[in-house]
Amino acid sequence: MKLIEALQYRLPLAAKLSILHRASGLIMLGLLxxxxxxxxxxxxxxxxxxxxxxxxxxxxxxxxxxxxxxxxLGLIWSFLHHAFAGVRHLWMDATHSVTKQQGHSSAVVVFAASLVLTVLLGAKLFGLF
Known part of the structure:
Protein backbone atom coordinates (compact mmCIF):
# COMPACT_ATOMS: atom_id res chain seq x y z
CA MET A 1 0.00 0.00 0.00
CA LYS A 2 2.83 2.41 0.76
CA LEU A 3 4.30 1.83 -2.69
CA ILE A 4 1.05 2.98 -4.34
CA GLU A 5 0.97 6.08 -2.13
CA ALA A 6 4.59 6.81 -3.02
CA LEU A 7 3.82 6.60 -6.74
CA GLN A 8 0.96 9.11 -6.61
CA TYR A 9 1.83 12.55 -7.92
CA ARG A 10 0.21 15.71 -6.68
CA LEU A 11 0.10 18.53 -9.17
CA PRO A 12 1.68 21.76 -7.94
CA LEU A 13 -0.56 24.81 -7.65
CA ALA A 14 1.00 26.38 -10.75
CA ALA A 15 0.03 23.33 -12.82
CA LYS A 16 -3.55 23.47 -11.53
CA LEU A 17 -3.63 27.17 -12.46
CA SER A 18 -2.42 26.36 -15.96
CA ILE A 19 -5.10 23.70 -16.40
CA LEU A 20 -7.79 26.13 -15.19
CA HIS A 21 -6.42 28.75 -17.60
CA ARG A 22 -7.20 26.39 -20.45
CA ALA A 23 -10.60 25.48 -18.94
CA SER A 24 -11.56 29.14 -18.53
CA GLY A 25 -10.74 29.71 -22.20
CA LEU A 26 -13.04 26.84 -23.15
CA ILE A 27 -15.81 28.22 -20.91
CA MET A 28 -15.55 31.61 -22.59
CA LEU A 29 -15.62 29.96 -26.01
CA GLY A 30 -18.67 27.89 -25.06
CA LEU A 31 -20.52 30.91 -23.69
CA LEU A 32 -19.65 33.10 -26.68
CA LEU A 73 -21.07 34.59 -12.96
CA GLY A 74 -19.29 31.67 -14.64
CA LEU A 75 -18.40 33.97 -17.49
CA ILE A 76 -17.12 36.61 -15.06
CA TRP A 77 -14.91 34.05 -13.29
CA SER A 78 -13.59 32.60 -16.52
CA PHE A 79 -12.73 36.04 -17.89
CA LEU A 80 -11.02 37.21 -14.70
CA HIS A 81 -9.11 33.97 -14.21
CA HIS A 82 -8.09 33.77 -17.86
CA ALA A 83 -6.95 37.41 -17.88
CA PHE A 84 -4.92 37.18 -14.65
CA ALA A 85 -3.40 33.83 -15.59
CA GLY A 86 -2.61 35.16 -19.07
CA VAL A 87 -0.78 38.16 -17.61
CA ARG A 88 1.09 35.76 -15.32
CA HIS A 89 2.13 33.62 -18.31
CA LEU A 90 3.21 36.70 -20.27
CA TRP A 91 5.25 37.91 -17.29
CA MET A 92 6.95 34.51 -16.96
CA ASP A 93 7.72 34.46 -20.70
CA ALA A 94 9.10 38.01 -20.66
CA THR A 95 11.36 37.66 -17.61
CA HIS A 96 12.71 34.12 -18.17
CA SER A 97 13.53 34.04 -14.47
CA VAL A 98 10.89 31.90 -12.86
CA THR A 99 11.68 29.67 -9.93
CA LYS A 100 9.43 27.10 -8.36
CA GLN A 101 8.70 29.49 -5.50
CA GLN A 102 7.88 32.36 -7.86
CA GLY A 103 5.55 30.09 -9.82
CA HIS A 104 3.76 29.04 -6.64
CA SER A 105 3.43 32.55 -5.22
CA SER A 106 2.25 34.04 -8.52
CA ALA A 107 -0.32 31.21 -8.81
CA VAL A 108 -1.61 32.07 -5.32
CA VAL A 109 -1.92 35.73 -6.35
CA VAL A 110 -3.84 34.82 -9.52
CA PHE A 111 -6.23 32.51 -7.65
CA ALA A 112 -6.80 35.07 -4.90
CA ALA A 113 -7.32 38.02 -7.24
CA SER A 114 -9.69 36.20 -9.58
CA LEU A 115 -11.74 34.67 -6.78
CA VAL A 116 -12.01 37.87 -4.72
CA LEU A 117 -13.10 39.90 -7.75
CA THR A 118 -15.54 37.15 -8.78
CA VAL A 119 -17.12 37.17 -5.33
CA LEU A 120 -17.41 40.97 -5.35
CA LEU A 121 -18.90 41.10 -8.84
CA GLY A 122 -21.16 38.14 -8.03
CA ALA A 123 -22.43 39.96 -4.95
CA LYS A 124 -23.23 42.95 -7.15
CA LEU A 125 -24.86 40.71 -9.78
CA PHE A 126 -27.11 39.04 -7.21
CA GLY A 127 -28.07 42.40 -5.69
CA LEU A 128 -26.29 42.13 -2.33
CA PHE A 129 -25.12 45.75 -2.63
Missing part, protein backbone atom coordinates in the same frame (compact mmCIF):
# COMPACT_ATOMS: atom_id res chain seq x y z
CA UNK A 33 -23.13 32.75 -28.28
CA UNK A 34 -24.65 33.84 -24.94
CA UNK A 35 -22.30 36.84 -24.78
CA UNK A 36 -23.18 37.84 -28.35
CA UNK A 37 -26.89 37.56 -27.51
CA UNK A 38 -26.41 39.68 -24.37
CA UNK A 39 -24.49 42.32 -26.30
CA UNK A 40 -27.06 42.40 -29.10
CA UNK A 41 -29.93 42.76 -26.63
CA UNK A 42 -28.15 45.49 -24.71
CA UNK A 43 -27.39 47.80 -27.65
CA UNK A 44 -29.98 47.19 -30.40
CA UNK A 45 -32.89 49.30 -29.14
CA UNK A 46 -34.70 50.40 -26.01
CA UNK A 47 -37.08 47.45 -26.33
CA UNK A 48 -34.23 44.96 -26.64
CA UNK A 49 -32.45 46.61 -23.70
CA UNK A 50 -35.59 46.04 -21.62
CA UNK A 51 -35.49 42.37 -22.70
CA UNK A 52 -31.82 42.29 -21.67
CA UNK A 53 -32.51 43.66 -18.20
CA UNK A 54 -35.58 41.47 -17.73
CA UNK A 55 -33.43 38.38 -18.39
CA UNK A 56 -31.77 39.04 -15.03
CA UNK A 57 -35.13 39.50 -13.28
CA UNK A 58 -37.55 37.12 -15.00
CA UNK A 59 -35.25 34.80 -16.93
CA UNK A 60 -35.16 33.85 -20.59
CA UNK A 61 -38.06 31.70 -21.75
CA UNK A 62 -38.07 28.58 -19.57
CA UNK A 63 -34.64 29.41 -18.03
CA UNK A 64 -35.03 31.11 -14.62
CA UNK A 65 -33.16 34.30 -13.82
CA UNK A 66 -30.92 32.58 -11.28
CA UNK A 67 -29.55 30.30 -14.03
CA UNK A 68 -28.89 33.33 -16.23
CA UNK A 69 -27.05 34.99 -13.35
CA UNK A 70 -25.04 31.84 -12.66
CA UNK A 71 -24.05 31.65 -16.34
CA UNK A 72 -22.94 35.28 -16.21
Missing amino acids: PFVIWLFDKSVSSEVSYDAFTSAFVAGIGFVPAVIVKLAV
Whole structure:
Protein backbone atom coordinates (compact mmCIF):
# COMPACT_ATOMS: atom_id res chain seq x y z
CA MET A 1 0.00 0.00 0.00
CA LYS A 2 2.83 2.41 0.76
CA LEU A 3 4.30 1.83 -2.69
CA ILE A 4 1.05 2.98 -4.34
CA GLU A 5 0.97 6.08 -2.13
CA ALA A 6 4.59 6.81 -3.02
CA LEU A 7 3.82 6.60 -6.74
CA GLN A 8 0.96 9.11 -6.61
CA TYR A 9 1.83 12.55 -7.92
CA ARG A 10 0.21 15.71 -6.68
CA LEU A 11 0.10 18.53 -9.17
CA PRO A 12 1.68 21.76 -7.94
CA LEU A 13 -0.56 24.81 -7.65
CA ALA A 14 1.00 26.38 -10.75
CA ALA A 15 0.03 23.33 -12.82
CA LYS A 16 -3.55 23.47 -11.53
CA LEU A 17 -3.63 27.17 -12.46
CA SER A 18 -2.42 26.36 -15.96
CA ILE A 19 -5.10 23.70 -16.40
CA LEU A 20 -7.79 26.13 -15.19
CA HIS A 21 -6.42 28.75 -17.60
CA ARG A 22 -7.20 26.39 -20.45
CA ALA A 23 -10.60 25.48 -18.94
CA SER A 24 -11.56 29.14 -18.53
CA GLY A 25 -10.74 29.71 -22.20
CA LEU A 26 -13.04 26.84 -23.15
CA ILE A 27 -15.81 28.22 -20.91
CA MET A 28 -15.55 31.61 -22.59
CA LEU A 29 -15.62 29.96 -26.01
CA GLY A 30 -18.67 27.89 -25.06
CA LEU A 31 -20.52 30.91 -23.69
CA LEU A 32 -19.65 33.10 -26.68
CA PRO A 33 -23.13 32.75 -28.28
CA PHE A 34 -24.65 33.84 -24.94
CA VAL A 35 -22.30 36.84 -24.78
CA ILE A 36 -23.18 37.84 -28.35
CA TRP A 37 -26.89 37.56 -27.51
CA LEU A 38 -26.41 39.68 -24.37
CA PHE A 39 -24.49 42.32 -26.30
CA ASP A 40 -27.06 42.40 -29.10
CA LYS A 41 -29.93 42.76 -26.63
CA SER A 42 -28.15 45.49 -24.71
CA VAL A 43 -27.39 47.80 -27.65
CA SER A 44 -29.98 47.19 -30.40
CA SER A 45 -32.89 49.30 -29.14
CA GLU A 46 -34.70 50.40 -26.01
CA VAL A 47 -37.08 47.45 -26.33
CA SER A 48 -34.23 44.96 -26.64
CA TYR A 49 -32.45 46.61 -23.70
CA ASP A 50 -35.59 46.04 -21.62
CA ALA A 51 -35.49 42.37 -22.70
CA PHE A 52 -31.82 42.29 -21.67
CA THR A 53 -32.51 43.66 -18.20
CA SER A 54 -35.58 41.47 -17.73
CA ALA A 55 -33.43 38.38 -18.39
CA PHE A 56 -31.77 39.04 -15.03
CA VAL A 57 -35.13 39.50 -13.28
CA ALA A 58 -37.55 37.12 -15.00
CA GLY A 59 -35.25 34.80 -16.93
CA ILE A 60 -35.16 33.85 -20.59
CA GLY A 61 -38.06 31.70 -21.75
CA PHE A 62 -38.07 28.58 -19.57
CA VAL A 63 -34.64 29.41 -18.03
CA PRO A 64 -35.03 31.11 -14.62
CA ALA A 65 -33.16 34.30 -13.82
CA VAL A 66 -30.92 32.58 -11.28
CA ILE A 67 -29.55 30.30 -14.03
CA VAL A 68 -28.89 33.33 -16.23
CA LYS A 69 -27.05 34.99 -13.35
CA LEU A 70 -25.04 31.84 -12.66
CA ALA A 71 -24.05 31.65 -16.34
CA VAL A 72 -22.94 35.28 -16.21
CA LEU A 73 -21.07 34.59 -12.96
CA GLY A 74 -19.29 31.67 -14.64
CA LEU A 75 -18.40 33.97 -17.49
CA ILE A 76 -17.12 36.61 -15.06
CA TRP A 77 -14.91 34.05 -13.29
CA SER A 78 -13.59 32.60 -16.52
CA PHE A 79 -12.73 36.04 -17.89
CA LEU A 80 -11.02 37.21 -14.70
CA HIS A 81 -9.11 33.97 -14.21
CA HIS A 82 -8.09 33.77 -17.86
CA ALA A 83 -6.95 37.41 -17.88
CA PHE A 84 -4.92 37.18 -14.65
CA ALA A 85 -3.40 33.83 -15.59
CA GLY A 86 -2.61 35.16 -19.07
CA VAL A 87 -0.78 38.16 -17.61
CA ARG A 88 1.09 35.76 -15.32
CA HIS A 89 2.13 33.62 -18.31
CA LEU A 90 3.21 36.70 -20.27
CA TRP A 91 5.25 37.91 -17.29
CA MET A 92 6.95 34.51 -16.96
CA ASP A 93 7.72 34.46 -20.70
CA ALA A 94 9.10 38.01 -20.66
CA THR A 95 11.36 37.66 -17.61
CA HIS A 96 12.71 34.12 -18.17
CA SER A 97 13.53 34.04 -14.47
CA VAL A 98 10.89 31.90 -12.86
CA THR A 99 11.68 29.67 -9.93
CA LYS A 100 9.43 27.10 -8.36
CA GLN A 101 8.70 29.49 -5.50
CA GLN A 102 7.88 32.36 -7.86
CA GLY A 103 5.55 30.09 -9.82
CA HIS A 104 3.76 29.04 -6.64
CA SER A 105 3.43 32.55 -5.22
CA SER A 106 2.25 34.04 -8.52
CA ALA A 107 -0.32 31.21 -8.81
CA VAL A 108 -1.61 32.07 -5.32
CA VAL A 109 -1.92 35.73 -6.35
CA VAL A 110 -3.84 34.82 -9.52
CA PHE A 111 -6.23 32.51 -7.65
CA ALA A 112 -6.80 35.07 -4.90
CA ALA A 113 -7.32 38.02 -7.24
CA SER A 114 -9.69 36.20 -9.58
CA LEU A 115 -11.74 34.67 -6.78
CA VAL A 116 -12.01 37.87 -4.72
CA LEU A 117 -13.10 39.90 -7.75
CA THR A 118 -15.54 37.15 -8.78
CA VAL A 119 -17.12 37.17 -5.33
CA LEU A 120 -17.41 40.97 -5.35
CA LEU A 121 -18.90 41.10 -8.84
CA GLY A 122 -21.16 38.14 -8.03
CA ALA A 123 -22.43 39.96 -4.95
CA LYS A 124 -23.23 42.95 -7.15
CA LEU A 125 -24.86 40.71 -9.78
CA PHE A 126 -27.11 39.04 -7.21
CA GLY A 127 -28.07 42.40 -5.69
CA LEU A 128 -26.29 42.13 -2.33
CA PHE A 129 -25.12 45.75 -2.63
